[in-house]
Amino acid sequence: MSGTGVRIDGNTLRLPGGVAVRFIRTLRLPEQGTHPLPPGLGEFPVRRVADFPDTVPDSWRARGGVLLPVYLREAMWLSFGGSAEPAALQVGAGKVCAVSGRPWSDRLSRDPQNYVVLPRQPWLDGINSGTGTVRQFVAVPLGLGATVEGQVTGEEVFGGVQLQSFPLTEAALGEWRAARRRLAERARRAPGGGVTPAMPAPGALPAPAAPAGAPRAAAAMGLGVGGSMRQEVYRDERPAADWAGRPAGRVFVHLVTPPQWRRITGEEPPPSPVDRAAYTRAGLPWYDYYDQDGDDLAPAPELEGVKPVGDWLGDDHESWQQPAPPQVRPLGDTPGQPVPDGDW
Numbered sequence: 001m002s003g004t005g006v007r008i009d010g011n012t013l014r015l016p017g018g019v020a021v022r023f024i025r026t027l028r029l030p031e032q033g034t035h036p037l038p039p040g041l042g043e044f045p046v047r048r049v050a051d052f053p054d055t056v057p058d059s060w061r062a063r064g065g066v067l068l069p070v071y072l073r074e075a076m077w078l079s080f081g082g083s084a085e086p087a088a089l090q091v092g093a094g095k096v097c098a099v100s101g102r103p104w105s106d107r108l109s110r111d112p113q114n115y116v117v118l119p120r121q122p123w124l125d126g127i128n129s130g131t132g133t134v135r136q137f138v139a140v141p142l143g144l145g146a147t148v149e150g151q152v153t154g155e156e157v158f159g160g161v162q163l164q165s166f167p168l169t170e171a172a173l174g175e176w177r178a179a180r181r182r183l184a185e186r187a188r189r190a191p192g193g194g195v196t197p198a199m200p201a202p203g204a205l206p207a208p209a210a211p212a213g214a215p216r217a218a219a220a221m222g223l224g225v226g227g228s229m230r231q232e233v234y235r236d237e238r239p240a241a242d243w244a245g246r247p248a249g250r251v252f253v254h255l256v257t258p259p260q261w262r263r264i265t266g267e268e269p270p271p272s273p274v275d276r277a278a279y280t281r282a283g284l285p286w287y288d289y290y291d292q293d294g295d296d297l298a299p300a301p302e303l304e305g306v307k308p309v310g311d312w313l314g315d316d317h318e319s320w321q322q323p324a325p326p327q328v329r330p331l332g333d334t335p336g337q338p339v340p341d342g343d344w
Contacts, residue, residue, distance in 0.1 A: 006251045006339040008066065011043040013339075016248035017167035018084030019118060023068055023253075025270070026125075028075040029136050029227025031308040037077075037125060037229055038136075044068040044076065047265055049254065050340045055264040064342030065160075065252030069261035069269035070139040073309060075226055077125040077137065083118040085168070086176055088236070088243050090115045091124060092162030093137070093223040094149025095344075098127045099233055101152060101302025106247060108166055110240050113297055115166070117236050127225055128233045129303040135225035138309050139255055147222035151306045158344065159222035161253040172242035221255035224309040233297045252344050 005016040013021045023044040029035050046068050049060050060067070070076065078091065088108055090097060095104035100114040108115055116124060126134035127148060140146045142156040150156040168176060258269035 006249050006341070007336040008046055008048060008339060009336050011046045012082065013046065013066065013163065013251060013253075014336075015087075015089075015163065015165040015251065017087040017165050019087045019089055019165045019249075020080065020082035020084070021089075021163060022079040022081070023161075024077050024079050024123075026075050026077055026136075028073060028138060029229060031227050031310045034133055034228045034230060037123075037231060038075070040077075040079075042270070044070065045267070045270070046253075048337065048339050050337075052264050060254055062342050063252045063254075063344040064340040065254060066339055067254040067256045067261070067264070069256050069258050070221060071258060071272050073138055073140065073226075074272075075136050075138050077123055079123050080116075080118050080121060081123075085173065086120075086238075087118045087168070088115040088166040089118055089121075090162070090164040090166075090247075092164075093127065094147055094153075094156065094160065095158045095162055096149050096152045096302075097300075098124065098148070098303075099297065099300065100128070101300035103153075104162060106164075107245070108240070108243055110236065112300060113236055115236070117234060117238070120234050123231075124233070125229055125231055127303045127306060128297060128300050129225070129306060130228060130299050132230060132232055133228045134231045134233065135228050135303075135306065135308065137223045138226040139221050140224040140309050141257075142220040142222050146224045146307075146309050148224060148303070148306055149222055152302050156220075156222060159220045160255050161223065162250070162344070163253065164247045164250040166244050166246075167248050168242055169244055172238070221257060223255075225306050226308050226310075235297050250341060251339055252342065 007014045009020075011022060015021070023046065025041040025044060027038040027041070029038060046066050049056050049063075049065055049067055053061060056067070080089070090099075090104075090108075092098065092104050096102075097104065097114045099116060100109065100112040102109070102112065102114060105114060124134070126136040129135045142150070142159045145151065145156070147156055147159065149158060167173065256264065258272075261267065261269045
């Protein structure tokens with residue numbers, strides 16, 4: 001696929017149809033129990049593969065896309081704040097759908113649903129592996145079998161993260177825009193009219209301060225899973241015919257080890273997050289999001305059996321301190337160069 005129209009705006013990926021995706025650093029949850037949404041620790045830096053043709057591996061050049069630095073066992077979540085218009089977004093972990101557990105596809109599916117609906121879905125913290133819960137995205141190297149890709153397919157070929165967006169059809173988008181204009185007009189005419197503040201995303205905290213050579217074989221990274229947290233993956237309420245039949249854009253996100261990031265880009269990677277207890281003691285907010293009007297998808301059978309990375313790599317003896325109740329906040333009921341796509 002060429003001419004995908006994907007761009008980087010700061011550290012935000014912008015896909016066609018008004019889709020905005022940020023990759024947020026966060027605390028890794030314990031692998032037992034179910035927890036609130038952990039705090040955001042700032043954005044991962046994102047760079048275009050095409051900007052480093054002499055230092056990225058050949059296979060990465062062929063796939064195109066972007067790269068970001070991540071530490072072994074570091075956790076992340078995807079923020080969709082800033083997505084402008086309705087879109088269906090597919091999220092892959094090593095080309096395994098993070099919502100349905102099925103192989104990557106260029107088509108939307110409703111049974112099982114293989115996408116999230118934006119801006120209805122504010123974020124995605126992990127794979128859809130439980131009723132009303134997800135298991136946290138955690139970075140692990142390929143070759144151990146610990147990734148979602150390895151556990152679901154039996155092999156580790158792709159790694160990384162894949163994103164693919166589908167807009168509304170022209171007719172459905174026109175109807176949506178007209179409805180928005182009517183709502184805005186009613187809001188202006190109402191006493192004290194105005195716009196309701198947007199729901200805050202848990203990644204609003206600033207990023208921590210940051211403390212070459214010829215291409216070589218990639219120390220490839222993929223996504224495994226960590227602890228479980230309370231989060232709905234919403235069922236699409238629109239008719240399937242409202243969505244375009246083909247994707248408008250896609251991007252391959254390569255996960256880079258910090259030494260590899262330094263060698264490829266010449267930049268220092270962000271420092272490793274301090275232990276979770278330190279952030280809890282600092283009082284950083286955790287989040288508990290519940291939407292009584294939302295219809296949660298059933299857990300994907302292929303993803304229910306994915307084991308957390310600790311079962312593969314062993315315990316790393318990180319300290320843990322449960323967040324205090326006042327820390328858990330209830331959240332209530334395009335510039336830059338284009339990102340070349342490649343063959344994947």
